[in-house]
Each structure stands twice: as C-alpha cells, then as structure tokens.
Amino acid sequence: MKDVSGELAVQGGLKVYSRPVVLLLSATFILTVARALALPYLVVYFSQAFGLGVTDIGLVVGGALIVSSVLGVYGGFLVDRFSNYRILLGAATLFALAFAVAYQVASLVPFIIAIVVVNLSYAVIDIAVKSGIGFLVTADKRASVFSMKYTLTNVGYAIGPFLGVLCAKISPGLPFAVSALIGVAFVVLYSGMGERLPRGEGVARPNNDFARVLVHLVRNYRLVCFTIGGILSAIVFGQFTAYLSQYLIVTSTAENTYNIINYLVTTNACVVIGLQYLVGSRINQGNLFRMLMLGMLFFVVGLMGFCYAQTPVVWVLAMIVFTVGEIIIIPVEYLFIDYIAPEDMRGVYYGAQNLSNLGAALGPVLCGVALSLYAPQAVFYMLSMCVVVASLFYFLGSRRER
Template structure:
C-alpha cells in the first residue's frame, strides 16, 4: 500500500473522516462540562477542576493499554469497537443523574477517543509512504481543529434547548459513524512476523521503558504540552489576575479565534513540509516560536500585541504537532505503532498539569513570572528532544 503514488485512497479518507466526525461529537459536549458539572451536580470550581483534570489524566494513562490493543487487532475492529463505546458512553452521560457514573462515562469518552486517535495514526503509518505522512498528519490535525471550531458552536445551540442535549447528540453522531464505518471501512492488515507480536502488556511496557529515545521524547512531549495543551486556561488565569473579567473575556475570544484561523489556514502548508530529514530543525523552530509567543504575552499591553503573539505561538503549535507524530512514526517498530502512539498520548498529562503549574506560579510570584516558568518548560523540552533525536536505541 505504501508504494502507491496515490495518497488519499478510500481507507485513508475514512481514517481522516473518523478524526473529523468524532472530534465534532466530542467538542460538541465536552467544552460545556464545567457548566454542566455546576448546574447539574452543584460542584464548585475546585471540584470541577479535579473532576475534569482527573478524567483527562486517567484516560491518558489507560490510553497506553489502548495502544497495545491497536497492535493486537485490526484497525477496522478497533475503530468500530472504540467508536461504539464512545457513543454508548455519551448516551450514559446523557442518562445518568449521579456524579460518579457521569465521571466514569466522561473517562470512557476520553479513553475511547484516545484509542480511536491512536488507531487512525497507526493506520496512516501503514497506508501512507513515509515521505507523504507529514502532509497526511497535517491534514488530520487541521480536521481536528475544524472539528473543535464547529463542535462548541453546535453544542451551544443544543445546550440552549436542554443542558444535557449535547451529550445525546454526541452519542447519535458516534452511532452514525459506527454505521458509516461498518459499511464502508476496510480491514487494514496487521503487520506479521514480529517476535514481539505475542508479548504480554507487561513485556511491552518494559520494552517501551528501555527505549531511550521514546522516553526522552515522551518527557519532552509532556513538557511542551504544558505550554500549548491548554493555553486558553492559563492565559485566562493570568488575565483574571492582571485585568478585569470583561477584558479577559474579550482577549481570550480574540486569541481563540486567531489560533483557529492560523491553524486552519497554515497547518497543511507548513506541516506538509516537515519530513524525517528536517525533523529536528523544525522541532527547534517550533520551540523558538513558542518562546517568542510567550514573551509577547508577557509584555502585551494592547489587543494587537496579544494577537500578534498568538500568531507566533500558533506557528509553534502547527509545527510541533505533526513533528511529534513523525518522530514517533520514525522510531516505532512496524508491529508496535499503536503502543508507541499510546505512549505519546501521555503528553496529555502535560496539558492537565499546565493550569495547575501556572496557578502555583501566579500565587507565589509576580504574574509575568508565569511566562518565564513556561519558557523554562520549553527549554527543558528542547533538551529532551535534542538528546532523544541524537541517540540511537
């Protein structure tokens, strides 16, 4: 399959459609979790943060085992199963009225989405030639961002009818995808002939921990995700401390819109130029854009400076995401792509830790110090990327 000249064959298009459709379903409901937790269960801000962050952390850790399953079963079977669980979990979230079952349902939603994402990446790795994967990964990330742009808008419309309705609609979208993929999906063959194919999960974990490059890159990914994983959260924290709520609302709206426009318009143009030959140079360029963007936020006084800093920051984001995919694709054995992408998913731990770390920095130091702490995370991430890229094995 990889030798063919045509890249966007039907199996690849279906994998990309999984990203787009199920991202819309997820983004339709999850951005309103904070409001739903407050209105339905009466939770306070601290408890909501623990519930949302805890769900993300648990699903990220369990996602490693999801990657192990992706390597053991066909993509067709994994995608159908995970999408079915995704739809059922949203249906449960819509139906339950108790807090604990609701949180469990959200964990399952995040976990099944993570498994779907791993299966899509693994399928692209098998179906697409190495020199074309950068552009396909960039298309995938662009579709993810388009989904996150469309989903919350639709969710807002449904939430006006009923607070729980977005969960029901997400379940229906997930079910529609299951039907679509069940009819049109193709069984992508697994890699065969590997000595590790029969290893248990514990043995595979030992292998992962012994892979120096993977460990370095996972740590680097966690550190960089602290910076870009939930940037709206820590920027809101900063603005609340240094400004008033109305100004915070306006600036965050400008920044979210700017981020979405830059990603959608430039992701493919830039991401398609990233390949295994220039991978480390592009990684370092992305890190540089992050630091420049952070310093722009640090000293921004007017809206236009915030917007320019967001443009620069987003350039770093649209370089780092496909570069991370390509790095894992480069070092992963053919029969272990799933578990390697599952390990990469641990970078979500950084996204969960970001607002916590920034909250501590804002509590104990001058507000601008937060951006220096984040810049230090970028410097440390760059170091781990460097030693991981230079060492073999």
C-alpha cells in the same frame, strides 16, 4: 474485501489520500465534532446538574483526562494486537454508549465514569488513526497527512462548540445525546465502508503480554526522552487558554479577559486551519530536528509576546507566532514517534505519546501556583523554561541511535 496493498506502492499526488486514508481522516473529524460538541460545557453541566464548586470541577475534569491518558497506553497495546477496523468500530461504539450514559444518568459517579470512557475511547480512536496512517502512507508523505489530520481536528473543535451552544439552549443535557447519535452514525458508516487493512510483509501481531511491552517502553531511551519532551511542551500549548485566562484575570478585568481570550481563540483557530497543512507538508524525516527547534523558538517568542502585551493587537500578534510553533510541533512529534516505533508496536508507541496529555492537565495547575507565589509575568518565564527543558529532552532523544 477490497485489497488496498496495491495502493501503497503508488502514493504520488492524490493517491496519498486513498479511500482507507480518507476514512481514517473522516473518523478524526466526525468524532472530534461529537466530542467538542459536549465536553467544552462540562464545567457548566457539573455546576448546574451536580452543584460542584470550581475547585471540585477542576479536579474531576483534570482527573478524567489524566486517567484516560494513562489507560491510553493499554489502548495502544490493543491497537497493535487487533485490526484497525475492529478497534475503530469497538472504540467508536464505546464512545457513543458512554455519551448516551452521560445523557441518561443523574448520579455524579456514573457520569464521571462515562466521561472517562469518552476520553479513553477517543484516545484509542486517535491512536488507531495514527497507526493506520503509518501503515498506509509512505514515510515521505506522512507529515502532510498528519498535518491534514490535525487541521481536521481543529475544524472539528471549531464546529463542535457552536453546535453545542444550539443544543444546550434547548436542554442542558442535549449535547451529550447528540454526541451519542453522531457516534452511532459513524459506527454505521464505518461498519459499511471501512476496510480491514492488510498487514505488511513479515509484520506479525506482537505476542508479548502488556507487562513485557511496558518494560520495553520504559527501557527505550528515545521514547522516554520524547515522551518527557512531549509532556513538557504540552504544558505550554495543551491548554493555553486556561493559563492565559488565569493570567488575565489577575492582571486585568473580567471583561478584558473575556475579550482578549475571544480574540486569541479565534486567531489560533484561523492560523491552524489556514497554515497547518501548508507548513506540515514541508516537514520530513530529514529536517525533523531543525523544524522542532524552530517550533520551540516560535513558542518562546510567542510567550515573551504574551508577557509584555498591553494591547489586543500585541496579544493577537503574539498568538500568531505562538500558533505557528504549535502547527510545527504537532506533526513533528507524530513523526518522531513514527520514526522510532517498531512496525509491530506502532500503536503502543502512540499510546505512550498520548501521555503528553498529562502536561496539558498540569499546565493550569502549575500556572496557578506560579501566579499565587510570584509576579504574574513569572508564568511566562516558567513556561519558557519548560520549552527549553523539552528541547533538551528532544535533543537527547534525537541524537541516540535507534
């Protein structure tokens, strides 16, 4: 086994991206492609294969995301108790098997369970990658590595659906089979090249049981504040295409909705891929809160741009501003959690942060309610209020001493 501890002492320049770090980032990219290849077409597959209506599909997809997010806290607990190498291999194996089951089964309940397991496995892999980065990379370099991770995630989400379309044209269930094969390929790759990371001096595996860990998390004022702030901010950016589609359907035609959403998705992907690393590498422990507030400001300006947009050009400009907020917020949230997490509980803290996915699931629901009760533009004022309240919780958490 290669000793990587010596690499931790020298992390200037390219040494930041040592072999273990590159492998962790590769896990993010490869498994994101596998997930994005199949999951965007769940709505169509549920409809074609199982005859579900739109309302039932929304409940099933949203419910699967919520269940996997909650169970992800326990996944973080396991990351702290076992080596990253074993966790990544185990979770990736489960990821591949779940996709294989989804491809094979013809009954609704087993299929839903398989999708929950896919989302849960992916969440555990994501937690293990972030925990590994926290161990391997010094604090002053983590923002740039987290930004690179998020960039690769977005590249994966750009590539995956394109491959999914090609597979779905051959057979509706083929994307699930290909995702399973990609998962198997990663397991084979990582089992041969992955490295068992050594623990730092004086850092032991936690002996507390899960119940005690949960009590610790709930009592941690800063973590609670950051988690609530993360849930509220995820309402805004977690599934922005969903609530923008809802708004556009109400205020314009289906054709215009399709065209505008295409422009916005493309714009978002280009800005994230082009600017994420450039912006993220300028974030550090000394400017975390200032950058966070700047990101929130970009969100509000972008939302107000959406509110008053009448032409595609204005929509695109508003999306550029909105996306800059997104590429600031993501690494800042990672670093906040990284900063407050005890060395031996990094995984479970990231698992708690993963609860922000609850906000992503709630966003379209809240916006749908707002659209049914108020004038359409009220959606963006509601979302702006979420940004303001999230900023308040971030402020409260950042001002409390560790």
